[in-house]
Amino acid sequence: MLEKKDFEYEKAILIGIVTKHQNEEKLNEFLDELEFLTYTAGGEVVKRFTQKMDMPNSKTFIGTGKMEEVQAYVEQHDIGTVVFDDELTPAQQRNIERILKSKIIDRTNLILDIFAQRAQTSYARTQVELAQYQYLLPRLTGMWTHLERQRGGIGMRGPGETEIETDRRIVRDRISLLKKKMLTIDKQMATQRGNRGQLVRVALVGYTNVGKSTLMNVIAKSDVFAENKLFATLDTTVRKVVIGNLPFLLSDTVGFIRKLPTQLVESFKSTLDEVREADLLLHVVDISHPQFEDHIASVNKILEEIASLDKPTIMVFNKIDAYSHATIEADDLTTVRTKAHYTLDEWRDTWMSKIGDNALFISAINKENMDEFRKRVYQEVREIHVTRFPYNNFLYPEFMEQEGEK
Numbered sequence: 001m002l003e004k005k006d007f008e009y010e011k012a013i014l015i016g017i018v019t020k021h022q023n024e025e026k027l028n029e030f031l032d033e034l035e036f037l038t039y040t041a042g043g044e045v046v047k048r049f050t051q052k053m054d055m056p057n058s059k060t061f062i063g064t065g066k067m068e069e070v071q072a073y074v075e076q077h078d079i080g081t082v083v084f085d086d087e088l089t090p091a092q093q094r095n096i097e098r099i100l101k102s103k104i105i106d107r108t109n110l111i112l113d114i115f116a117q118r119a120q121t122s123y124a125r126t127q128v129e130l131a132q133y134q135y136l137l138p139r140l141t142g143m144w145t146h147l148e149r150q151r152g153g154i155g156m157r158g159p160g161e162t163e164i165e166t167d168r169r170i171v172r173d174r175i176s177l178l179k180k181k182m183l184t185i186d187k188q189m190a191t192q193r194g195n196r197g198q199l200v201r202v203a204l205v206g207y208t209n210v211g212k213s214t215l216m217n218v219i220a221k222s223d224v225f226a227e228n229k230l231f232a233t234l235d236t237t238v239r240k241v242v243i244g245n246l247p248f249l250l251s252d253t254v255g256f257i258r259k260l261p262t263q264l265v266e267s268f269k270s271t272l273d274e275v276r277e278a279d280l281l282l283h284v285v286d287i288s289h290p291q292f293e294d295h296i297a298s299v300n301k302i303l304e305e306i307a308s309l310d311k312p313t314i315m316v317f318n319k320i321d322a323y324s325h326a327t328i329e330a331d332d333l334t335t336v337r338t339k340a341h342y343t344l345d346e347w348r349d350t351w352m353s354k355i356g357d358n359a360l361f362i363s364a365i366n367k368e369n370m371d372e373f374r375k376r377v378y379q380e381v382r383e384i385h386v387t388r389f390p391y392n393n394f395l396y397p398e399f400m401e402q403e404g405e406k
């Protein structure tokens with residue numbers, strides 16, 4: 001029996017290029033992620049087009065021949081959305097739109113779109129709207145030139161220019177209005193954070209979809225929205241957690257992603273303030289993801305941008321239940337052993353061993369190794385707490401297992 005679909009996915013294709021800086025393997029990884037992003041935004045990817053080139057074509061991004069191939073496919077299969085992995089210039093966007101006569105989106109656009117769909121609170125909506133206008137502003141000229149041409153150009157230049165200016169002014173006004181609104185909210189949030197007293201603050205950080213909210217739900221026994229799509233969490237959730245008898249604040253934050261545009265990082269300033277003001281970071285990693293090392297690097301890059309890389313950090317390698325490695329048959333003499341073949345124990349002996357007891361291996365979903373996790377977090381929070389309040393350290397003894405504790 002066919003299930004009634006309550007959601008119609010848009011048919012989409014992906015386009016990416018192989019360059020000096022990005023080999024085929026890397027490109028495929030990026031396209032996998034782009035496909036997941038497209039799916040999260042409500043699109044179904046039916047085909048990928050890739051091309052090897054030294055430099056993107058300045059007019060149409062990909063070459064003319066490839067573009068014809070894409071055009072034929074788009075027409076035949078009635079494709080409504082074409083997604084590029086890289087940012088397009090306004091001119092490229094316009095040219096491609098004209099050739100393919102479908103919606104042309106790049107990665108930034110897609111992320112903004114998902115953010116817009118998912119923003120729940122007025123605060124998150126303001127952040128997203130600001131980021132969207134900032135993305136739009138440099139692209140306005142292109143949009144209008146397009147219309148001017150349609151109207152014939154000569155004689156239209158005056159009004160056209162005026163329209164661009166009017167439009168830019170409207171967008172600029174809107175941006176400064178939103179910025180003011182954000183400032184007010186920032187102040188309110190700062191006060192709220194201030195009101196939380198002197199409890200130690202712990203923040204869950206990590207790449208998107210690694211299981212931060214799931215882990216939050218397990219430790220805080222809260223009910224934070226978690227699902228297998230990207231950017232399930234946009235608003236920061238803060239919960240008071242008690243391990244042993246030691247209370248602290250735990251916050252769940254927006255996930256990070258590769259190629260995250262700077263203007264987006266900036267508009268999520270307040271969300272990231274939660275990270276900036278944390279005493280301890282729990283950097284959650286999905287160890288079952290083939291590119292988890294890349295993910296760690298992108299997260300660290302963003303942490304560096306917000307001056308939080310040097311905070312005390314515990315690396316939490318999650319989803320050990322889903323971890324699997326490639327194997328080489330005994331009679332296979334050609335396959336070269338790579339990281340993909342590492343067992344979990346072998347991973348532990350890599351650079352991970354250097355972070356010592358600041359590396360934890362858990363499964364949030366199966367609640368595996370949660371005792372070790374609680375114990376380690378307790379130790380670390382206690383350490384911070386007693387440094388800050390040396391007079392009441394007697395309240396918090398070394399960690400003791402307590403049955404049925406919260």
Ligand SMILES: Nc1nc2c(ncn2[C@@H]2O[C@H](COP(=O)(O)OP(=O)(O)OP(=O)(O)O)[C@@H](O)[C@H]2O)c(=O)[nH]1
Pocket residue numbers: 206207208209210211212213214215225226227228229230231232233234253254255256318319320321322362363364365366
């Ligand atoms: N196999 C497995 N899946 C997990 C585990 N923890 C979380 N997941 C799944 O991973 C997906 C993402 O989980 P979330 O908790 O929403 O991840 P997140 O890091 O909060 O994601 P964003 O809010 O989008 O940044 C969900 O489908 C979870 O069920 C785990 O330990 N093992």
Ligand SMILES: [Mg+2]
Pocket residue numbers: 212213214225226231232233252253
């Ligand atoms: Mg989440």
